[in-house]
Structure formats: structure tokens, C-alpha cells
Amino acid sequence: MRPHLSLDVRDVPASVEFYRKIFGVAPQKQTKDYAKFDLTSPPLNFSLVSSTGRVSTVDHLGIEVESAAEVAAWKTRLQTAGILDHVEENVACCFARQDKVWFSDPDGNAWEIFTVHEQLAVDGPLTKTGCCVPEADGRGAKTCQAGA
Incomplete structure (x- = not known):
């Protein structure tokens, strides 16, 4: 599949x-x-x-990888290409402890490459989990800002 x-x-x-x-x-x-x-x-x-009218928009897109080493390899690759937006290491986010790197495509769609170290308790609203939430910047692209 x-x-x-x-x-x-x-x-x-x-x-x-x-x-x-x-x-x-x-x-x-x-x-x-x-x-x-x-x-x-x-x-x-x-x-x-x-598309001459609308472009696709989503909250964000992601690729889950198997290890922190793979996230680090993606970080290097994105830095080399000049498109790395944000790095999160060992963060509690979305009810899991994770490492992530973020980038945005030319139409402002945010992407994360991430690995999950451990699942955490599902407790309280998502906005209180410390998640990095993609947020529009002044140019219409998305940047990652820590959730409150």
C-alpha cells in the first residue's frame, strides 16, 4: 500500500x-x-x-522516520538546501516526546520530518501540549511557533 x-x-x-x-x-x-x-x-x-485559483492547504504534512539519526540527516539536507524553518529536539508535542524538523513549500504548506521517542498520556487540549503549531507569517508562508 x-x-x-x-x-x-x-x-x-x-x-x-x-x-x-x-x-x-x-x-x-x-x-x-x-x-x-x-x-x-x-x-x-x-x-x-x-491551479490559477486556489492552492491546497492543510494544517501540516509530515513524514515519520524511524530514528533521531534520520531526523538529523534530514536537518542537514534541509540546511544545505537553505529551506530548514525550525528544529525541535526532545519536545513533548501532540501527546508524544519527539524530534522534528520543519520546512514550508513554495505555497506555504508546512511539513515536518519527525520521530517519536515515546507516547505520552492523552490529557487536556492539544493547545496545552507544547506543540509546535504552524502559523502563517506576513508572506503567507507558514512558520513554526510554540503553542501556548
Whole structure:
């Protein structure tokens, strides 16, 4: 099984260049208004579709990896590409203790690469868990601000 995710984007070529840096591979298919990445790691059928009106928005997207070493490798990769937004190490967030790195795509969708060290008790509202919550900045992109 492999999930499929299709995002409406403003500029397919710009988004392709961004996601090529993220995933380290070129799209399997690409036209001016469409691109498809057939990924094996993470296993994902990921496409970008040109939209003149709306762009896809979600709270955030994420890729869970197996270890803190993998998060550290992603951190280096994102820093090298100049697209690392925020780092969280050993944080209690979303009822789990985690390491995370965050970045945002050209349309402002926030992504996290994370690993879970341990599950924590589900107690109280999410806003009180210390989560890093993506929040719009003045340019429409998302940055990560600690939740209250």
C-alpha cells in the first residue's frame, strides 16, 4: 500500500524544483502544469497540479522516520538546501516526546520530518501540549511557533 497526495500549486516548475530538493529525485512525469513523483522512501505517489485559483492547504504534512539519526540527516539536507524553518529536539508535542524538523513549500504548506521517542498520556487540549503549531507569517508562508 502507498498513499497518494495531490496538491494544487501556483507554479508547477517552482514546486518541482523545491520537492526535488526535498525528496532527492526528479519527478517521474512532468509537464508545465503537472508533475508526479513516484517515491519509494517515503512510499508515496505525490503529484502537483497547476491551479490559477486556489492552492491546497492543510494544517501540516509530515513524514515519520524511524530514528533521531534520520531526523538529523534530514536537518542537514534541509540546511544545505537553505529551506530548514525550525528544529525541535526532545519536545513533548501532540501527546508524544519527539524530534522534528520543519520546512514550508513554495505555497506555504508546512511539513515536518519527525520521530517519536515515546507516547505520552492523552490529557487536556492539544493547545496545552507544547506543540509546535504552524502559523502563517506576513508572506503567507507558514512558520513554526510554540503553542501556548
